[in-house]
Amino acid sequence: MHTERSDIDIISQVLQGDKQAYALLVSRYQNFVFTIVLRFIKSREDAEEIAQDVFVKAYRSLADFKGTAKFSTWLYTITTTSCITFLRKKKLDMQSLDNEQVFDSADIIDSGMSANQVEQKSKVNMVSNAIKMLSPDDAQIITLFYKAEQSLEEIAQILGIEPNAVKVRLHRARTRLKDKMQTHFKAEVNDIY
């Protein structure tokens, strides 16, 4: 029997004053939000702090959630904005794939992998590691599409761009991911192809 309560039900309960009900939304979306934040910010400590801040901001603005879009779409919009604000404040480099540094850092990640990781021939781990090597923009769009179950239209809403632009960006991100996999995980890729 499917007993999971809908986001809208939980939100209306929270808006009526039941603060504790918000914990359900937090536990439901914490992994999604944390993963998206990690695509932007590599430090887990910073990412966790930002992800918590996202839920606090969402709580404060809950009365503004109109329910015209999915709660997750609204939440990921806050997530994206928070990450960009954090990066601007910290003046961290938004790594670009066209930049040589990315390949350097990719090499660092690659060479810095523990023996355990290298030994892991799992395709899933290989793809996860390849995603970490992508630029935040590419990694985010792939995460939103594949893990956060957002449609092209919803991603367009989160990123503030046209759905067609999302389609093109997603295609390019996947192509770059494939390139990364072929460059850094040749052996594993050979298992796939």
Place this chain on the structure above:
Amino acid sequence: MQENKNFFSGEEDMELHLWNYIDGIAEAKERTAIEKLIAENAQWHIKYSELLEVHQILNSTELEQPSLRFTKNVMEEISKLHIAPAAKDYINKKIIWGIAAFFITIILGMLVYLVGQISWSTGSADVIKIDFGKLNYSKVYSSTFVNIFMMLNIVLALMLLDKYLSNKRKKLTGA
């Protein structure tokens, strides 16, 4: 077949169409053409298998997990906070309409004054001449019309100020 080959030219184009097909966003006509190409063309079939596997692996990647205290930390943080009122509640429409009325009154007042300055007996039927150089601004501030106009604006401004202050007082007292 030849028609399809022309329709999808180049490897990048092929990949883009295959991704559309895999993502389920290709239109019916495109979907049929791609299905035919996958079935009949070895190159398309191989590329489709490759992309499909990447797609399946991407779907199977796991999400990152924050610390076990994550939810607890958020709940502790929000226990000190209140949900902010919705933006539409604190933007009072009456204030917006008041501001609009203020500016419309100014614009209308200026228009009435300018029309009053037009010399209608220029002799030309086509051109209405307004000699801006000859506008007597000192007259504006002494005429009865302008005095009434200014008084009206002052009353409107005072009404807006009163509204703003009473709203602020209500918020402070929690009413």
